[in-house]
Amino acid sequence: MSKLRAAITGVEAFLPDYVLTNAELELLVDTNDEWIVSRTGIKERRILKGKGKGTSDMGAAAVLQLLSKTNTEASEIDLLICATVTGDHQFPATANIICDKVGIRDVASFDIGAACSGFLYALSTAATFVEAGVYKKAIVVGADKMSSIIDYSDRSTCVLFGDGAGAVLVEARENFGIRDSILKSDGHGRQFLHQKAGGSVMPASKKTVDEGLHYVYQDGKNVFKFAVTKMADVAAEIMERNGLKGEDVAWLVPHQANQRIIDATARRMKLPPSQVMMNIEKYGNTTAATIPICLWEWEKQLNKGDKLILASFGGGFTWGAIYLEWAY
Numbered sequence: 001m002s003k004l005r006a007a008i009t010g011v012e013a014f015l016p017d018y019v020l021t022n023a024e025l026e027l028l029v030d031t032n033d034e035w036i037v038s039r040t041g042i043k044e045r046r047i048l049k050g051k052g053k054g055t056s057d058m059g060a061a062a063v064l065q066l067l068s069k070t071n072t073e074a075s076e077i078d079l080l081i082c083a084t085v086t087g088d089h090q091f092p093a094t095a096n097i098i099c100d101k102v103g104i105r106d107v108a109s110f111d112i113g114a115a116c117s118g119f120l121y122a123l124s125t126a127a128t129f130v131e132a133g134v135y136k137k138a139i140v141v142g143a144d145k146m147s148s149i150i151d152y153s154d155r156s157t158c159v160l161f162g163d164g165a166g167a168v169l170v171e172a173r174e175n176f177g178i179r180d181s182i183l184k185s186d187g188h189g190r191q192f193l194h195q196k197a198g199g200s201v202m203p204a205s206k207k208t209v210d211e212g213l214h215y216v217y218q219d220g221k222n223v224f225k226f227a228v229t230k231m232a233d234v235a236a237e238i239m240e241r242n243g244l245k246g247e248d249v250a251w252l253v254p255h256q257a258n259q260r261i262i263d264a265t266a267r268r269m270k271l272p273p274s275q276v277m278m279n280i281e282k283y284g285n286t287t288a289a290t291i292p293i294c295l296w297e298w299e300k301q302l303n304k305g306d307k308l309i310l311a312s313f314g315g316g317f318t319w320g321a322i323y324l325e326w327a328y
């Protein structure tokens with residue numbers, strides 16, 4: 001009998017209705033459409049509006065759609081992992097809240113905080129449980145309400161990020177599924193991308209709020225320098241160690257932070273743009289949600305056996321790649 005592998009057997013996503021365009025941002029900060037498009041590739045992003053709405057609302061919407069689409073009962077799920085940096089609260093885990101909202105009870109559920117690489121970390125973790133036979137049906141959610149931690153008077157960050165969620169079902173399959181994963185981190189890089197206040201080192205206070213220290217801080221130039229090499233390196237590494245050439249790979253599924261970082265990764269993999277999933281122009285950087293949102297948008301174009309390379313780089317620093325064969 002061939003080896004059972006953890007495979008993605010369904011994908012769904014949720015994107016809020018409100019579209020924040022570059023034109024609207026031009027009214028908020030000193031920026032322009034030409035700068036944003038040429039430096040990042042972003043034209044618009046989605047924003048979750050509504051008092052009391054959080055990351056779990058988007059995650060729960062994606063999970064409900066996923067359960068319905070895959071004809072799965074909530075009672076069949078035995079693990080749910082949520083990758084996010086914008087959890088509803090410091091605790092409990094947003095995964096717990098999503099489970100409650102969709103009626104998944106008495107299961108293992110927890111969050112993973114690996115910023116833009118969170119979905120790859122969470123998928124790899126779920127896959128390990130499923131391949132070990134510990135859990136049969138796992139859901140991995142990548143969800144972020146980045147608008148909740150963005151300073152809309154800071155032009156260097158507010159043009160980049162958007163809100164959204166994606167969710168995949170993970171089950172064991174013969175022949176197809178996740179074949180390899182590489183996860184890496186370098187905590188020294190935290191100085192270039194972090195949130196200064198709101199954690200145990202600098203708890204939220206009137207002063208931290210007045211000074212805007214709960215917003216995303218990013219030294220874009222330095223993050224770019226690392227991202228552009230590390231994401232290409234890790235994609236090349238996973239191809240090399242699995243004996244893959246560019247012509248073997250059907251799709252690159254990259255984290256959507258900057259079109260120039262994605263282009264550099266594709267060039268290194270020797271993949272034409274037509275085989276790169278890119279929707280950054282519509283959604284910007286939704287942090288943990290970018291990769292499942294891409295899989296959802298391209299799902300109809302995927303064929304059983306297609307070889308996909310998922311790759312990411314983000315805060316931490318964290319980066320990684322997953323090589324999988326599409327299972328349906």
Ligand code: UT7
Pocket residue numbers: 030031032035036039040116155156157159219220221222223224227256257258261285287313314315
């Ligand atoms: O997913 C998490 C990981 N994050 C990333 O991967 C992001 C990595 N970094 C980047 O994608 C890029 O560094 C940015 C898109 C954030 C910035 O692009 P850049 O080409 O590195 O620009 P820069 O920061 O070097 O800024 C160039 C100029 C500066 O003006 P001066 O100093 O040259 O006069 C900025 O002040 O562009 C200015 N600038 C802007 N101008 C218009 C910065 N933001 C804006 C803006 N509109 N929104």
